[in-house]
Amino acid sequence: MGSAPATVREMRRAQRADGPAAVLGIGTANPPTCLAQDEYPDYYFRVTNSEHLTDLKGKLTRICNKSGIKQRFIHLDEELLAANPDFKDRTLPSLDARVEIASAAVPELAASAAAKAIAEWGRPATDITHLIFSTYSGARAPSADRRLASLLGLSPTVSRTILNLHGCYGGGRSLQLAKELAENNRGARVLVACSEITLIAFYGPEGGCPDNILGQALFGDGAGAVIVGADPVSPVERPLFEMAFASQTTIPETEDAISMQINKGGMEYHISNQVPRLLGCNVERCLVDAFGALGIHNANWNNLFWAIHPGGRAILDHIEGVLGLDDGKLAASRHVLSEFGNMSGTTVIFVLDELRRRLGQAANQEEGQAPEWGVMMAFGPGITIETMVLHAPAAEGN
Numbered sequence: 001m002g003s004a005p006a007t008v009r010e011m012r013r014a015q016r017a018d019g020p021a022a023v024l025g026i027g028t029a030n031p032p033t034c035l036a037q038d039e040y041p042d043y044y045f046r047v048t049n050s051e052h053l054t055d056l057k058g059k060l061t062r063i064c065n066k067s068g069i070k071q072r073f074i075h076l077d078e079e080l081l082a083a084n085p086d087f088k089d090r091t092l093p094s095l096d097a098r099v100e101i102a103s104a105a106v107p108e109l110a111a112s113a114a115a116k117a118i119a120e121w122g123r124p125a126t127d128i129t130h131l132i133f134s135t136y137s138g139a140r141a142p143s144a145d146r147r148l149a150s151l152l153g154l155s156p157t158v159s160r161t162i163l164n165l166h167g168c169y170g171g172g173r174s175l176q177l178a179k180e181l182a183e184n185n186r187g188a189r190v191l192v193a194c195s196e197i198t199l200i201a202f203y204g205p206e207g208g209c210p211d212n213i214l215g216q217a218l219f220g221d222g223a224g225a226v227i228v229g230a231d232p233v234s235p236v237e238r239p240l241f242e243m244a245f246a247s248q249t250t251i252p253e254t255e256d257a258i259s260m261q262i263n264k265g266g267m268e269y270h271i272s273n274q275v276p277r278l279l280g281c282n283v284e285r286c287l288v289d290a291f292g293a294l295g296i297h298n299a300n301w302n303n304l305f306w307a308i309h310p311g312g313r314a315i316l317d318h319i320e321g322v323l324g325l326d327d328g329k330l331a332a333s334r335h336v337l338s339e340f341g342n343m344s345g346t347t348v349i350f351v352l353d354e355l356r357r358r359l360g361q362a363a364n365q366e367e368g369q370a371p372e373w374g375v376m377m378a379f380g381p382g383i384t385i386e387t388m389v390l391h392a393p394a395a396e397g398n
């Protein structure tokens with residue numbers, strides 16, 4: 001080797017960042033077609049030629065009315081559905097056509113979100129060193145991560161990873177992986193992109209499957225992107241949230257509670273009606289463990305800010321109840337659920353985006369009143385709980 005001997009330990013230390021990973025930019029995007037939730041049962045039963053299934057329409061109407069959702073965005077508009085009538089019937093082999101459309105649409109939607117995140121970050125896209133892409137619509141290689149790298153003009157040396165079928169915890173998992181990459185590779189700048197379009201799982205209400213009806217009422221399309229890096233370069237880079245600690249927990253004996261499977265007719269899922277209760281029974285333990293790992297005991301949950309994946313209105317209600325949260329503590333999550341529905345792994349990025357706006361407003365209005373510490377949580381098949389403790393430097397006036 002050269003003239004400056006160093007131990008492997010010293011070399012390793014030199015490769016690591018000094019400070020914690022931080023969110024340096026956030027962007028979101030949705031397809032243009034917006035559906036009002038109160039009109040959705042009429043729309044869904046009309047476009048799937050299922051008006052005669054009045055009981056199921058009644059059930060969908062009841063779920064929509066209680067969903068806490070005002071509107072959702074979809075890629076699969078009526079024109080596209082008319083061109084692909086097999087999508088209405090999950091017994092027909094429509095997977096090829098769905099994958100063909102998703103392979104183009106998923107990375108394009110991600111690119112719209114990523115362009116906004118990169119613009120906020122303030123550095124050129126070629127400075128991105130790592131890309132993590134999460135989607136449930138991937139069924140082809142090279143995958144959406146490769147296409148997104150081309151669309152954004154990323155460097156050929158960017159290290160790409162794709163997460164597939166993580167469902168609603170894909171955003172949380174990606175952000176935790178981004179934290180590990182940023183903290184272990186000095187100077188790394190990680191682009192996290194999540195992009196979900198429900199086209200892969202859209203079909204008619206035949207067979208009376210309640211899981212399908214629930215999914216048709218909840219899920220929407222969207223993409224979210226986050227730039228993550230440690231040791232921000234001032235004045236260009238500004239940390240929005242520092243990532244203080246992250247963990248993943250699997251709730252025992254809940255393997256069958258949330259599941260997703262790709263079949264010849266598209267993706268099918270099962271969502272147990274026990275999910276809100278199961279999450280309600282387990283989130284506090286995850287939080288106590290996470291804060292305990294940081295040496296913080298007996299944290300007052302009401303002194304934190306909250307970015308919870310709004311999987312459904314009842315999930316937020318249960319978590320709010322078990323933690324004794326004041327009204328408004330989950331406002332960012334409820335707002336995103338209302339305006340966009342459950343966009344699976346992407347949703348938590350929308351919540352972070354909404355939360356930073358709200359924290360910024362609170363800091364401006366009542367100086368020193370915006371919480372400095374907070375939590376991001378995402379849930380999905382497993383049942384898996386992703387927990388991340390966040391610190392908002394702006395809230396302490398940095």
Ligand SMILES: CC(C)(COP(=O)(O)OP(=O)(O)OC[C@H]1O[C@@H](n2cnc3c(N)ncnc32)[C@H](O)[C@@H]1OP(=O)(O)O)[C@@H](O)C(=O)NCCC(=O)NCCSC(=O)CC(=O)O
Nearest residue numbers: 066067167168210214271272273275311312313314380381
């Ligand atoms: C669906 C709801 C909006 C309904 O609101 P309420 O529970 O207050 O109302 P309610 O009890 O009167 O129920 C209204 C109707 O919804 C039905 N219902 C409730 N939960 C259901 C489920 N899991 N599957 C199918 N149907 C369900 C009830 O049977 C009832 O039908 P009837 O009126 O015929 O008796 C709510 O339960 C909710 O938000 N549930 C959480 C949804 C969820 O688990 N989301 C996670 C998605 S998965 C995820 O986020 C991660 C991932 O995908 O990876």
